[in-house]
Amino acid sequence: MIDEGKSLFLQIAERVEDSIVDGSLTEESQAPSTNELAAFYRINPATALKGINLLVDKGVLYKQRGVGMFVTSGARAALLAERRAAFADTYLEPLMAEARKLGLNAEDLAALIGERFNERIKQ
Amino acid sequence: MTSVIEVSHLTKRFRDTVALDDVTFALEGDTIYGLLGRNGAGKTTLMSIVTAQSFATTGKVSVFGEAPYENARVLNRVCFVRDDQAYPSSATALHAFRIARLCFPNWDQALADRLVTDFRLPLKTNIKKLSRGQRSAVGAIIGVASRAEVTFFDEPYLGLDAVARQAFYDRLLEDYAEHPRTIVLSSHLIDEVANILERVIVLDNGRVIMNDAADDLRNRAVVITGDSAAVAAFTAGREVIHRQNLGNVTAVTVLGGMSPQDRAALAANNLEVSPVTLQQLVVRTTQDAPRSTAAA
Amino acid sequence: MNRVVNVMKMQLVNRQTYIGMPLIILSGAFLLTVFVVVLIPTDELKFAGGAAAAPLWYFLVVGVQALTLSFPFSQAMSITRRDFHLGTLLTAVITAGVLAVIYLAISLIESATGGWGVNGYFTVPGLSDNQLAIAPLSYFVIAMLMFLSGYGSAAVFKRWGALVLTIILTGLAILLTLALLLSVRSGTWDVMVNWATAQGMLGMTLWGLLLAAVLAAGSYLLVRRVQL
Numbered sequence: 001m002i003d004e005g006k007s008l009f010l011q012i013a014e015r016v017e018d019s020i021v022d023g024s025l026t027e028e029s030q031a032p033s034t035n036e037l038a039a040f041y042r043i044n045p046a047t048a049l050k051g052i053n054l055l056v057d058k059g060v061l062y063k064q065r066g067v068g069m070f071v072t073s074g075a076r077a078a079l080l081a082e083r084r085a086a087f088a089d090t091y092l093e094p095l096m097a098e099a100r101k102l103g104l105n106a107e108d109l110a111a112l113i114g115e116r117f118n119e120r121i122k123q
Numbered sequence: 124m125t126s127v128i129e130v131s132h133l134t135k136r137f138r139d140t141v142a143l144d145d146v147t148f149a150l151e152g153d154t155i156y157g158l159l160g161r162n163g164a165g166k167t168t169l170m171s172i173v174t175a176q177s178f179a180t181t182g183k184v185s186v187f188g189e190a191p192y193e194n195a196r197v198l199n200r201v202c203f204v205r206d207d208q209a210y211p212s213s214a215t216a217l218h219a220f221r222i223a224r225l226c227f228p229n230w231d232q233a234l235a236d237r238l239v240t241d242f243r244l245p246l247k248t249n250i251k252k253l254s255r256g257q258r259s260a261v262g263a264i265i266g267v268a269s270r271a272e273v274t275f276f277d278e279p280y281l282g283l284d285a286v287a288r289q290a291f292y293d294r295l296l297e298d299y300a301e302h303p304r305t306i307v308l309s310s311h312l313i314d315e316v317a318n319i320l321e322r323v324i325v326l327d328n329g330r331v332i333m334n335d336a337a338d339d340l341r342n343r344a345v346v347i348t349g350d351s352a353a354v355a356a357f358t359a360g361r362e363v364i365h366r367q368n369l370g371n372v373t374a375v376t377v378l379g380g381m382s383p384q385d386r387a388a389l390a391a392n393n394l395e396v397s398p399v400t401l402q403q404l405v406v407r408t409t410q411d412a413p414r415s416t417a418a419a
Numbered sequence: 420m421n422r423v424v425n426v427m428k429m430q431l432v433n434r435q436t437y438i439g440m441p442l443i444i445l446s447g448a449f450l451l452t453v454f455v456v457v458l459i460p461t462d463e464l465k466f467a468g469g470a471a472a473a474p475l476w477y478f479l480v481v482g483v484q485a486l487t488l489s490f491p492f493s494q495a496m497s498i499t500r501r502d503f504h505l506g507t508l509l510t511a512v513i514t515a516g517v518l519a520v521i522y523l524a525i526s527l528i529e530s531a532t533g534g535w536g537v538n539g540y541f542t543v544p545g546l547s548d549n550q551l552a553i554a555p556l557s558y559f560v561i562a563m564l565m566f567l568s569g570y571g572s573a574a575v576f577k578r579w580g581a582l583v584l585t586i587i588l589t590g591l592a593i594l595l596t597l598a599l600l601l602s603v604r605s606g607t608w609d610v611m612v613n614w615a616t617a618q619g620m621l622g623m624t625l626w627g628l629l630l631a632a633v634l635a636a637g638s639y640l641l642v643r644r645v646q647l
Contacts, residue, residue: 171647176494177647178644193499193500193643195498195499195502198497198498198499202497203495209492210492211430211432211492212433212436212484213433213435213436214492218432222429222496223496225425225428226498227497271497
């Protein structure tokens with residue numbers, strides 16, 4: 001579940017972002033509290049807090065005094081945009097590295113991707 | 124945040140061994156520390172001296188700004204139950220908790236009761252007749268329910284099964300979230316507790332060899348695996364703390380994070396990079412493995 | 420003061436040690452004595468001297484166990500050595516006090532009934548009214564001296580180890596024996612006996628109390644430096 005090599009608080013932030021992106025955490029709704037996150041992931045509350053603060057600094061969450069953290073309007077769109085921009089680095093680079101090892105060139109890759117896409121649409 | 128405990132150049136010598144060697148560190152309030160290291164590294168000795176249950180040979184300890192020796196005012200804000208804690212010979216768990224309730228000002232009886240249920244602890248059986256795990260549970264419950272401002276847990280989970288251990292971590296975290304304080308977990312089961320630690324102090328042969336944020340240690344080392352020659356080339360000039368060979372393949376544990384350029388170079392050379400867990404890091408830095416900066 | 424009382428409660432968890440055994444031994448010795456003296460078919464004075472001493476010897480054991488069984492736990496309870504010492508001594512004082520009161524009660528009954536009607540005594544017979552009043556105090560002081568000897572020995576053991584304890588105890592035994600021999604030879608023994616008689620029961624009891632205070636202070640200095 002948790003990646004050993006990566007900072008925990010970053011992963012927590014990413015998980016919260018994941019739930020915003022996939023729609024399970026809607027905009028203007030309340031985000032899980034630090035203690036809830038800590039209990040759920042079985043981590044130190046300070047780490048959870050660091051993750052939440054990261055999201056607040058980023059503008060993904062905002063704080064309502066005395067109530068808690070809420071998802072900013074427009075956060076989903078912003079996250080999607082951010083992830084699209086990082087998509088190539090995160091997913092394409094490893095894909096291309098492996099493809100190179102196997103001797104597949106760009107055309108081969110494109111053909112494979114096209115094939116799979118069509119299969120998915122059919123399902 | 125002011126330091127709740129300060130240890131300065133602490134040395135403890137027994138007749139022919141040095142249990143603690145010039146140990147210096149500070150513990151802050153509202154933090155969970157891991158005190159890690161091998162058997163005999165000095166962890167219990169350290170905790171014992173800090174709580175004035177033992178005395179240092181040289182060096183200074185200050186708890187809440189004062190010397191702890193014979194200092195009731197400061198001592199009852201601290202709790203240290205050993206892994207081999209001795210109890211009065213006729214005592215049952217119920218007796219122990221009753222006494223603890225009198226001695227620790229922040230004692231929470233409801234919390235203790237909940238933990239007794241969680242651990243399925245028989246309250247009226249003589250502690251001497253309890254299993255190892257049940258006896259550990261008594262100590263663990265005293266530690267958690269004491270809500271002392273500084274609580275030391277000395278391998279409190281020995282003998283507890285995995286389910287009970289998880290219950291302990293969960294309850295501890297839960298209570299810590301509601302009532303933050305300073306907690307020091309001394310443990311061998313490092314990976315189990317790694318995620319709940321905020322800071323890590325590692326002792327080896329009585330010396331502090333690591334005193335860092337737990338999160339920083341996640342990136343402290345990596346394992347590079349692949350063709351031996353390629354690995355050797357890549358790791359030249361880096362600090363290697365562990366090496367394993369299998370035929371032409373070498374797996375090397377190297378200190379230092381990998382930059383994007385490093386990762387590109389590794390990928391280009393078909394070298395695999397894997398993270399090093401806190402447990403692996405501690406084990407590999409405290410094994411008597413020679414440190415080297417050049418690939419052999 | 421609260422903490423000292425807590426130590427007492429902690430010690431009294433070992434109910435067998437402080438209450439059970441002393442009472443068992445005392446009642447056992449007492450019942451046995453009465454049983455025997457009632458059975459012996461003579462009207463002469465029957466005094467079972469050693470019986471009443473039985474619980475006193477047990478206090479030696481109580482003293483040792485007070486330190487060995489409870490000190491480590493008191494440390495886990497973040498109790499200072501000073502509070503432990505005071506609380507433990509207080510427990511001993513109260514327990515010895517209770518025994519002394521029981522002794523007083525028995526001696527009053529025996530005095531009133533003329534030795535259970537058969538001239539048989541568990542407590543020391545033929546005491547004057549004055550001495551009857553002092554006897555329980557002496558009983559108490561002897562019990563405390565036994566307790567403190569046990570406690571002090573355990574303290575030496577915990578502080579310096581078995582070897583030093585053996586040396587000290589053997590050394591003391593040798594010194595006392597030598598002193599006894601020499602004093603008998605040189606006639607000092609008779610002088611001392613006269614002095615003791617002159618002191619009377621109360622005087623000797625008070626000297627005992629002083630010795631107890633010295634033992635209490637000495638063992639405190641040891642306990643202060645005991646490490647777990």
